[in-house]
Amino acid sequence: MTRVLQLTLLLALLFGCAGRGTPSAAEALDAHPGEITFIDHGTGETKIRDAAEVPETIAWATVGGERVAVVRVESRVMGDRREIQRYTADGTMVDSTVSTPRPPPPR
Numbered sequence: 001m002t003r004v005l006q007l008t009l010l011l012a013l014l015f016g017c018a019g020r021g022t023p024s025a026a027e028a029l030d031a032h033p034g035e036i037t038f039i040d041h042g043t044g045e046t047k048i049r050d051a052a053e054v055p056e057t058i059a060w061a062t063v064g065g066e067r068v069a070v071v072r073v074e075s076r077v078m079g080d081r082r083e084i085q086r087y088t089a090d091g092t093m094v095d096s097t098v099s100t101p102r103p104p105p106p107r
Helices: 003-016 025-031
Strands: 035-040 045-050 060-063 066-069 072-078 081-087 093-099
Touching (some): 060 093
Antiparallel strands (some): 035 045, 072 081
16 A cells, blocks of 8 residues: 555545535535645655545545635654644645554553
């Protein structure tokens, strides 16, 4: 599984429960600029995906009650954590998520 696909799936899990506020597929095709750039700062890898190919919860964010198109997703590894930030076309960061490792099981 590629890192971009892993990142896409992680974002879907993290933002999939973010609630409604994402547009329908028809609205998404009409209003989204069309592409999302995924940048993995850990590997230096950059991938461009069509917005219609990713879950709507990745392609869209809700800011102040309004839906905004996400056009750039950046990720970086910080020790044992991963930080993911999403941006609009004008460069505004709409959200940032930090994943933390699971604690060890109790003994």
